[in-house]
Amino acid sequence: MISPHIIAAPEFDLEKTLHSGQVFHWSAVGKGFAAAISEMPVYVEQEGPILRVDKAQAAMIARYFALDHRLPVIIDTFRKDPTMDQALRFSKGLRIIRQPLWECLATFLTSAVKQVQHIRAMSLAIRKRFGRKLMGTGFEVYSYPSPEVLAKAPIEAFLECRLGFRARNLLETAKIIASGEIDLEHLQGLPTEAVRAELCRLPGVGEKIANCVLLFAYERLDAVPIDVWIGRVLKEIYFANCSTVSMRELKAFSTEYFGCYAGYAQQYLFHHWRMTYRRRR
DNA sequence: ATCCAGGATAGCG
């Protein structure tokens, strides 16, 4: 760090937040973690309730990690039940962060039917091949390439980054964004339903991935991505004695039952179940 | 070797 600085970060767990399946490009460096935030190389380390960061980046980092979210207020809106209580205890300090729009969209576009470690590997490969190498003090990271850069890449390059059938979706989506046909920044001002509809126009983006981008980049904390893990929790716990549950029922239940911060509730359930499922079986 | 992973989509009845 050029100019060491301390940020108060109560009710925050950096490692848990970075390992909760919402962001895929941070790596362990020294006692902390390093990554690019947009085009800035950033290093952060946590010691109890404080973060050590570079002074010039302090405000930007506090915003990225959503240290202004009042977790006690958010948690208080949840409907309490034994499953939610367990997930809450397990996920204490996990925050839903504010990611740059394009890299969040592009990364989740490649997340379809992939384990978290694979998503990380694809993200790193794309960053190394097309992004900028950013030199920090004692570490180096890669920024996520712009839609304009990716739009000009040959599909073979994405296949070499091991994207498989996701390669075409990333390329075609990059072309649409680069052309200006859809302006991701402009969507910020629209109602959630309108943003979701626009995102779903992109190839490879359906309701689940759109909800991930709404939750992790557009700050729509009521958006609930329903993936295989959340589907499992809902079916095994909240629809325990129903033989068949339709996707439509799951969506209706999750937004109504968990309230206006359903996205946070969902993230706690996701994290807890994903990290302990094999042990519980 | 078989199954599964933070899904989307075209094609079918």
Next chain:
DNA sequence: CGCTATCATGGA
């Protein structure tokens, strides 16, 4: 509407 096959790759 809802259901299914298919898509490409690597870890469990």
